[in-house]
Amino acid sequence: MMLHYILMALSALLSISVVYLAIVERDLIKAAIFSAVQSALYAFLYYLLMAPDIFLTYIPVGVGLYTALILILIKKTERYEGE
Amino acid sequence: MGNTLQVVIIISLTLMVIGLAMVLAMGGFGFTVPPSSVRSLATIFLNTTFNLDTKYRYVSAMSPEAVTAIVWDYRGLDTLFETSVMFIAIVGALAISRGASEKLLKGFSKTRGGMSLIVKTITRIIIVMIASVGLSITLHGHLTPGGGFQGGATIAVAPMLLIITFSIYLFSKMITVSKAVTLRSIGLIGIALSAFIVLIIAILHGDLAYIFQNQPKLYSHYGLPSYAEVMVLGGTLLLFNTFETLAVAFGFTALFILFILPEEVVKDIIKGEE
Numbered sequence: 001m002m003l004h005y006i007l008m009a010l011s012a013l014l015s016i017s018v019v020y021l022a023i024v025e026r027d028l029i030k031a032a033i034f035s036a037v038q039s040a041l042y043a044f045l046y047y048l049l050m051a052p053d054i055f056l057t058y059i060p061v062g063v064g065l066y067t068a069l070i071l072i073l074i075k076k077t078e079r080y081e082g083e
Numbered sequence: 084m085g086n087t088l089q090v091v092i093i094i095s096l097t098l099m100v101i102g103l104a105m106v107l108a109m110g111g112f113g114f115t116v117p118p119s120s121v122r123s124l125a126t127i128f129l130n131t132t133f134n135l136d137t138k139y140r141y142v143s144a145m146s147p148e149a150v151t152a153i154v155w156d157y158r159g160l161d162t163l164f165e166t167s168v169m170f171i172a173i174v175g176a177l178a179i180s181r182g183a184s185e186k187l188l189k190g191f192s193k194t195r196g197g198m199s200l201i202v203k204t205i206t207r208i209i210i211v212m213i214a215s216v217g218l219s220i221t222l223h224g225h226l227t228p229g230g231g232f233q234g235g236a237t238i239a240v241a242p243m244l245l246i247i248t249f250s251i252y253l254f255s256k257m258i259t260v261s262k263a264v265t266l267r268s269i270g271l272i273g274i275a276l277s278a279f280i281v282l283i284i285a286i287l288h289g290d291l292a293y294i295f296q297n298q299p300k301l302y303s304h305y306g307l308p309s310y311a312e313v314m315v316l317g318g319t320l321l322l323f324n325t326f327e328t329l330a331v332a333f334g335f336t337a338l339f340i341l342f343i344l345p346e347e348v349v350k351d352i353i354k355g356e357e
Contacts, residue, residue, distance in 0.1 A: 024092070053230070059237075
């Protein structure tokens with residue numbers, strides 16, 4: 001039981017730092033990949049919080065489909081964020 | 084980026100961490116975060132989802148998975164309208180770019196584009212794995228966590244990978260927008276029929292039943308079999324999950340084909356021919 005809470009704390013802290021990197025990053029493709037890493041960590045959190053149904057939705061939507069959609073959008077517009 | 088903005092980002096992230104950590108830590112120290120009076124509702128659901136006891140025979144949903152039972156049995160109409168919201172969104176996307184994919188296919192006779200041989204081979208192996216995981220999530224939806232939407236979204240990753248690695252021109256030879264929309268409509272018709280199937284069975288026997296009925300109820304003794312020999316079937320839940328998977332997977336496929344179309348083709352379509 002204690003291991004659950006330690007893993008939860010670790011993945012929550014990691015996801016916070018990844019969120020910070022995703023916001024600050026100028027290269028939007030890197031930002032999209034940071035966002036995908038954050039989604040994976042959040043999915044892991046949902047699994048540890050005993051919500052496996054949300055976990056199974058979060059993995060394909062948050063990591064696969066959403067990231068692909070953002071990458072398609074970046075390809076059609078600009079890769080680097082201006083000042 | 085200004086220094087003030089960075090400070091604001093750091094402060095708001097810190098506040099979010101402290102807030103989330105407080106909630107989790109309270110759970111860890113033994114304070115139940117939802118008050119215990121709410122938990123009686125959970126007891127009711129757990130008692131009635133899968134119960135062979137005669138006392139619960141006409142209340143039970145006869146599916147071991149509580150979430151799927153709530154999504155498609157207790158609250159079936161909610162899920163039906165959620166599916167229709169996604170249907171309307173896809174109808175909007177189709178209406179904006181009508182005819183674009185057919186025009187694209189006419190212009191290019193030979194296939195072109197796509198990634199290197201290594202990426203293509205790995206994708207060929209991986210899509211089989213993705214599809215089988217998605218199917219197992221769907222078909223075990225009434226036994227283990229998962230269900231129609233989860234399985235459909237997992238399967239929808241496979242066509243997306245195919246489009247990106249093999250290029251839209253090669254993918255359009257396998258599945259066009261109209262084919263994907265047809266399969267999606269088959270899924271929606273299946274959902275609509277599954278909602279009425281017990282009523283249809285009852286009418287064939289010269290009686291009446293409820294809409295969205297799954298198991299026999301007190302005033303209507305009709306229902307789909309909940310288990311056959313050793314397999315738990317879950318009545319209509321299996322049908323709903325299967326058709327929802329079709330609808331979600333091919334709905335996403337149609338959307339991805341439309342999103343990835345080259346802009347010069349779509350621009351002409353949106354401008355119209357005047």
